[in-house]
Amino acid sequence: MKADPAVQRRLLDLADVDAELTRLAHRRRTLPEHAELTGAEAAVRAGKDKLVETETAAGDLDRDIRRLERDVEGVRVRTARDQQLLAGAGVGAKQATDLQHELETLARRQRFLEDEQLEVMERREALGIDLDHARSVLAEAEQKLSEITARRDTALLDIDAAEAGRRRARAELVAALPADVLAAYERRREQGGVGAAALRERRCGACRLELDRTALGALRSAPADEVVHCEECGVILVRTKESGL
Template identity: 75%
Template structure:
């Protein structure tokens, strides 16, 4: 294949653009915000689980408190009724004894219930503090996610802008290249990651290896418009005054 030296040199411009596009694509997938976001979202899930667990436990304790309040109210109602009966006229000694015994039982029951109620209310108070901490932790975790998302989106917008500019520059270079030379470049780039490189001081700038003497002799003998390749990596070698030939 043949192409004018000036045309071949435009392959270096294309290779530079493609290198920048590759760098931008790598940056897009390797932004530190991606890992930070994964960790922050995991922290949000953990915080939500803690809030749900605390709210569930608080709900259980609230139900226990309401149950005990109903039981205490029932004991008080029963106690008031028995005291009313005991204070009434026409009650026999046996019934009075039974009522007195029941009042003592009710008093003990009320004491037990009130102790249980106090204990549960103390647990509920402590749990309320824990729930408040869990909600504050969740709020902070959600805010951290929002901050990381904003930072990530800003970085992605910057990458988008860079890619748009580089693609525009690529289109401009591609428009000046012959179809057969461009096809060769693209084929080599898909295989090697690089389609063309400068031969600088007898070294291929793609694989960074020095060209041996035999190959140098062949390159010297090749016509200026001949499209030549690196024997090591296969890319198109672009020869200039800096090639050392």
């Protein structure tokens, strides 16, 4: 295949652009924010689970407190009724005894309920501290997630802008290359990732190996417009003043 040396040198520009696009794609895949986001999202999920668990426990205690309040109020109502009956006229001795016994039972019941109510309220107060902590932890985790997401998005926007510029440059270079030369370059790039490289100081710029005497002799004798390849990696070798031939 023949190609003017100037055309071959444009392949080096194209290879540089493709290398930069490859680096940008690698950077996109390996942004540290990706791993940070995974951890931050896990922290938010854990924070939400803990908050739901704590809120559920608090709700259960709130229901217990309301139930105990109703029970205590019911005992108080019955106590007031019995006291009113006991103080009324026309109460016989047996009824008075029964009422007094019930009042004693109600008093014990009220003390038991009030003790239980106090215990539950103390537990609810302690759980309130846990609830505030769980909300604080979740808010902090969500804030961190938001900050990491913003950093990730900014980094991706920078990469997008750089890629857009490199793709425009690539389109201009491709448009100026002969179809057969471009096809050879693209085939090689698909096979090995690098389509063209400069020969510098008798070394291939792609595989970094120094060419032997036989290969160097063949390159010296090849016409300047002959498209040549590295015998080691197959890349299109572009000869320059730095080739050492």
